Amino acid sequence: MTDGPRQRGSAAPSISEDGAAADTGKEAGQSVALKKEIGLVSACGIIVGNIIGSGIFVSPKGVLENASSVGLALIVWIVTGVITAIGALCYAELGVTIPKSGGDYSYVKDIFGGLAGFLRLWIAVLVIYPTNQAVIALTFSNYVLQPLFPTCFPPENGLRLLAAICLLLLTWVNCFSVRWATRVQDIFTAGKLLALILIIIMGIVQICKGEYYWLEPANAFEPFQDYDVGLIALAFLQGSFAYGGWNFLNYVTEELVDPYVNLPRAIFISIPLVTFVYVFANIAYVTAMSPQELLASNAVAVTFGEKLLGVMSWIMPISVALSTFGGVNGSLFTSSRLFFAGAREGHLPSLLAMIHVKRCTPIPALLFTCISTLLMLCTSDMYTLINYVGFINYLFYGVTVAGQIVIRIKQPDMHRPIKISLVWPVIYLLFWAFLLIFSLYSEPVVCGIGLAIMLTGVPVYFLGVYWDNKPQCFNTFVDKMTYLGQKFCLVVYPMEDTKKNEESGEEIELNEQSVPLSADDEQTPKSADS
Helix, strand or coil: CCCCCCCCCCCCCCECCCCCECCCCCCCCCCCCCCCCECHHHHHHHHHHHHCCCHHHHCCHHHHHHHCCHHHHHHHHHHHHHHHHHHHHHHHHHHHHCCCCCCHHHHHHHHHCHHHHHHHHHHHHHHHHHHHHHHHHHHHHHHHHHHHCCCCCCCHHHHHHHHHHHHHHHHHHHHHCHHHHHHHHHHHHHHHHHHHHHHHHHHHHHHHCCCCHHHCHHHHCCCCCCCCHHHHHHHHHHHHHHCCCCCHHHHHHHHECCHHHHHHHHHHHHHHHHHHHHHHHHHHHHHHCCHHHHHHCCCHHHHHHHHHCHHHCCHHHHHHHHHHHHHHHHHHHHHHHHHHHHHHCCCCCHHHHCEECCCCCCHHHHHHHHHHHHHHHCCCCHHHHHHHHHHHHHHHHHHHHHHHHHHHHHCCCCCCCCCCCCHHHHHHHHHHHHHHHHHHHHCHHHHHHHHHHHHCHHHHHHHHHHCCCCCHHHHHHHHHHHHHHHHHHCEECCCCCCCECCCCCCECCECCECCCCCCCCCCCCCCCCC
8 A cells, every 4th residue: 555645535625726615715816725924023923933842941850850060061062052953954964855744753753664754654543742831831830920929839620720721722713814813823822032132141140240150160050969971971861851842844834935045044043042041041150040049940041030030030920931931832833733743644533734725724633632631631650751752752863863874776867956964964874873762761661652652553553554445434434524523614625735836847746746836946856765
């Protein structure tokens, strides 16, 4: 069997050649497709907004605690930022070579086959995105409600209710308009950057006042506990996790304006910016707090604000709330595109591959993302699940970068608008292998459970995707449910425009399905298994 898009049920409304939905009354001449509305600024906002969540404000102490000294902790932040930039370079080449939304899922599927791609999608759908979004939403509600309960913790039910309201509101925004969603992302990313710039400026003021004891080389590398190779490796692992989200722009490649230019450009701007902010925010923290004070604080930025901002210290908890609100929006926006891409390839129910006939937003995929996250809010085991699958998420980063080397060997003549030296993926994979082996050595049970959760997707793949000749009653039921979902959400399949090569007139497709590209692309690359 092929791993191309699943055959679509007869219940789907027809779409005429001009792109109009036959049973919706959409005006002729307008195609129903994801619109290219993400420019360079919004692209940078997606990357920066997804990387910078609450961690740098709340608990940047994971790296310091394991690095054992201020100086080594700063080195870890710099090195992990550089490694992240190298990984992003590799993803930039893959993103313009295989210009499909879905990010590493699409790349792994095209290079290594349907099962590998499905397992990446399975672990993302089942655990990674619902749990991450639930945790970020809970952090948001905690910082909003905390001022109302100054002498105690906010009630658990209140936290979950406000987190649910946050998710529902942002899901509505994303369903209503891509432009609105990107504007929300731009505004809240700017807000969190301004808060971090304030922290950095306060740190510079502290240094000018002579408060740089922990930045002097003799003191910076003075360990507050014995150096340990295992702990240092754990510090690098914590630093790598702090940069999580650097690959999210690749999930929305098809909605980028001029992706061949803006995808790499946004990566080149955003990753150095985040690295700069992370390093200098940590420098600012140690100008006002000793390592011991920093490790003892449950909310580092809030403690920093109380020490230096006086009556204006309320800025910090508000900044954390704004940061997490933007983080939820960015995660909803990108993860829904991952599920949309998976459905389009036949790996998820076909309803999730449909978009609204007028707003051109993937409403079913957004609702699916929202509902799965709301279900996670109802469980108390989400933090445990994150620990189990964090290893798997990092595993697929390396698999994807390894795929870049594989596709170079298998298809050396493939058109690549960006072509980096293979030295860079090799460097990334060496660092990745070091952290992966250390993770397996230090937490074999956690990693083993994560692998087991991922492998539960194998029977699902063979039953749901690989098995073609399903009973007619099952197919009829699926078609009816899909049709009901279409009528409820007013969605249809996107118009599948096939790109024509102007010079040769040959039809070029990606993985049995054409992918919308920018209008000015003169040469369309093929996917790994074309």
